[in-house]
Amino acid sequence: MKGRIDKVVVLGAGTMGARIAAHFANAGVPVALLDIVPPGATPDAPVERNKIVRAGLEAAKKSKPAAFFYAGPGRQDCDWKF
Numbered sequence: 001m002k003g004r005i006d007k008v009v010v011l012g013a014g015t016m017g018a019r020i021a022a023h024f025a026n027a028g029v030p031v032a033l034l035d036i037v038p039p040g041a042t043p044d045a046p047v048e049r050n051k052i053v054r055a056g057l058e059a060a061k062k063s064k065p066a067a068f069f070y071a072g073p074g075r076q077d078c079d080w081k082f
Contacts, residue, residue: 005029013056022060022067033057 013035060067
Protein backbone atom coordinates (compact mmCIF):
# COMPACT_ATOMS: atom_id res chain seq x y z
CA MET A 1 0.00 0.00 0.00
CA LYS A 2 1.40 3.34 -1.02
CA GLY A 3 0.39 6.49 0.72
CA ARG A 4 1.52 9.98 1.45
CA ILE A 5 1.62 11.61 4.86
CA ASP A 6 0.22 15.14 4.49
CA LYS A 7 0.05 16.16 8.15
CA VAL A 8 1.02 14.63 11.48
CA VAL A 9 -0.48 15.10 14.94
CA VAL A 10 1.73 14.11 17.87
CA LEU A 11 0.00 13.55 21.21
CA GLY A 12 2.26 14.35 24.13
CA ALA A 13 4.84 17.13 24.18
CA GLY A 14 7.29 15.38 26.48
CA THR A 15 10.80 14.27 25.59
CA MET A 16 9.73 11.77 22.93
CA GLY A 17 6.71 13.61 21.52
CA ALA A 18 8.47 16.94 21.00
CA ARG A 19 11.38 15.25 19.24
CA ILE A 20 9.12 13.08 17.08
CA ALA A 21 7.33 16.27 16.03
CA ALA A 22 10.70 17.89 15.32
CA HIS A 23 11.74 15.03 13.03
CA PHE A 24 8.53 15.29 11.01
CA ALA A 25 9.04 19.06 10.77
CA ASN A 26 12.60 18.40 9.55
CA ALA A 27 11.11 16.28 6.77
CA GLY A 28 8.82 19.15 5.77
CA VAL A 29 5.64 17.51 7.08
CA PRO A 30 3.23 19.93 8.84
CA VAL A 31 2.93 18.96 12.52
CA ALA A 32 0.46 19.67 15.31
CA LEU A 33 1.94 19.02 18.76
CA LEU A 34 -0.71 18.51 21.44
CA ASP A 35 -0.67 17.91 25.18
CA ILE A 36 -3.03 18.25 28.11
CA VAL A 37 -4.13 21.64 29.39
CA PRO A 38 -2.50 22.32 32.77
CA PRO A 39 -4.89 22.23 35.73
CA GLY A 40 -6.33 25.65 36.54
CA ALA A 41 -5.72 27.14 33.08
CA THR A 42 -8.64 29.17 31.76
CA PRO A 43 -9.86 29.28 28.14
CA ASP A 44 -8.96 32.97 27.87
CA ALA A 45 -5.30 32.43 28.82
CA PRO A 46 -3.61 30.79 25.78
CA VAL A 47 -0.08 31.21 27.17
CA GLU A 48 -0.99 29.30 30.33
CA ARG A 49 -3.02 26.67 28.41
CA ASN A 50 -0.06 25.90 26.12
CA LYS A 51 2.62 25.88 28.81
CA ILE A 52 3.37 22.15 28.46
CA VAL A 53 3.62 22.21 24.65
CA ARG A 54 5.76 25.35 24.73
CA ALA A 55 8.15 23.71 27.24
CA GLY A 56 8.43 20.58 25.07
CA LEU A 57 9.20 22.63 21.97
CA GLU A 58 11.80 24.74 23.78
CA ALA A 59 13.48 21.59 25.14
CA ALA A 60 13.60 20.09 21.63
CA LYS A 61 15.16 23.29 20.28
CA LYS A 62 17.91 23.17 22.93
CA SER A 63 18.58 19.41 22.89
CA LYS A 64 21.98 17.92 22.13
CA PRO A 65 22.15 16.35 19.62
CA ALA A 66 19.85 18.82 17.92
CA ALA A 67 16.29 17.66 17.23
CA PHE A 68 15.87 20.24 14.46
CA PHE A 69 18.16 20.06 11.44
CA TYR A 70 17.60 23.69 10.46
CA ALA A 71 15.18 26.57 10.98
CA GLY A 72 13.76 26.16 7.49
CA PRO A 73 10.19 26.03 6.21
CA GLY A 74 9.37 22.71 7.87
CA ARG A 75 9.59 24.14 11.37
CA GLN A 76 7.97 27.50 10.72
CA ASP A 77 4.95 26.00 8.94
CA CYS A 78 4.09 23.70 11.84
CA ASP A 79 1.18 24.29 14.17
CA TRP A 80 2.63 23.94 17.63
CA LYS A 81 -0.76 24.81 19.20
CA PHE A 82 0.32 27.95 21.03
